[in-house]
Amino acid sequence: MAGRGVRMVGLAAAAAAMTAGVFYAVWSYVSSPRTAPEPELPGTHQGEPRTASPPQMGRKEKKEVLVVGGKKDESSTSVVPTQKQSQDKVPNKQVLVLGLDGAGKTSVLHTLTTNKVQHSSAPTQGFNAVCIHTGDVQVEFLEIGGSEPFRSYWKMYLSKVLVLIFVVDSADHRRLPDAKQHLHQLIQKDPALPLVVFANKQDLEDAYCITDIHEALGLSEIGDDRKLFLFGTHITKNGSDIPSSMQDARELITQLVLEAQ
Ligand SMILES: Nc1nc2c(ncn2[C@@H]2O[C@H](COP(=O)(O)OP(=O)(O)OP(=O)(O)O)[C@@H](O)[C@H]2O)c(=O)[nH]1
Numbered sequence: 324m325a326g327r328g329v330r331m332v333g334l335a336a337a338a339a340a341m342t343a344g345v346f347y348a349v350w351s352y353v354s355s356p357r358t359a360p361e362p363e364l365p366g367t368h369q370g371e372p373r374t375a376s377p378p379q380m381g382r383k384e385k386k387e388v389l390v391v392g393g394k395k396d397e398s399s400t401s402v403v404p405t406q407k408q409s410q411d412k413v414p415n416k417q418v419l420v421l422g423l424d425g426a427g428k429t430s431v432l433h434t435l436t437t438n439k440v441q442h443s444s445a446p447t448q449g450f451n452a453v454c455i456h457t458g459d460v461q462v463e464f465l466e467i468g469g470s471e472p473f474r475s476y477w478k479m480y481l482s483k484v485l486v487l488i489f490v491v492d493s494a495d496h497r498r499l500p501d502a503k504q505h506l507h508q509l510i511q512k513d514p515a516l517p518l519v520v521f522a523n524k525q526d527l528e529d530a531y532c533i534t535d536i537h538e539a540l541g542l543s544e545i546g547d548d549r550k551l552f553l554f555g556t557h558i559t560k561n562g563s564d565i566p567s568s569m570q571d572a573r574e575l576i577t578q579l580v581l582e583a584q
Pocket residue numbers: 422423424425426427428429430431442443444445446447448467468469470490523524525526527556557558559
């Protein structure tokens with residue numbers, strides 16, 4: 324596929340173009356780490372999956388703080404809530420994080436939360452809720468597991484979120500068509516929902532570069548009214564500094580949430 328050289332050259336915030344109302348931001352994963360103020364960390368909960376108040380997400384609804392296990396702003400892992408539970412009065416979320424199993428959703432969220440590279444240690448069995456502070460802004464993320472049993476829940480939350488993040492494993496060539504199909508199905512009903520795609524695992528030898536991922540996911544077919552961003556991301560050594568592309572993504576997502584509220 325074309326464009327492999329682009330990745331190797333290592334563009335730093337390579338291109339940001341606005342065409343007919345569609346924004347494409349293509350960022351390189353090779354940009355050097357930069358120092359940024361540590362975000363206020365909510366802390367993360369990585370214990371046993373527990374039953375938490377089920378997530379409820381809503382655009383233009385009052386933002387509340389997720390409370391799990393008596394502490395504020397914790398991340399949580401839980402089983403997917405039932406339809407009835409999801410209708411109960413519970414805290415809002417604004418950003419939905421989806422993608423096939425193994426794409427790296429939890430690892431991305433861990434890294435964004437702690438400001439250090441942190442791999443997930445297990446597949447998400449249900450959902451994983453995380454609160455991330457950037458400056459004064461608190462953004463709430465909800466990952467739903469990417470394994471087949473959980474995919475039927477994806478749409479349940481989609482209509483109520485401010486931003487969709489879709490994570491793909493750039494080296495999983497075989498399943499990219501599957502990822503594309505899911506992505507296109509997800510977004511077709513809401514032509515205005517901002518979409519941020521993470522072309523993850525850019526560190527892997529056979530990872531497709533971002534231009535190849537753009538093509539493989541058919542991102543050019545996605546409507547003109549949508550804000551669409553594509554980031555090349557990688558999560559490598561545990562404990563190392565968060566890649567600059569992920570810091571950029573965090574800032575952008577915060578901005579999108581603020582604009583959508
Ligand atoms: N090499 C490499 N491995 C990664 C990267 N991101 C995640 N991984 C690894 O990929 C595996 C899956 O990562 P997860 O974060 O659990 O993936 P997920 O999308 O949350 O998967 P589900 O919860 O099952 O839907 C783990 O072993 C991670 O350590 C990356 O950028 N590069």
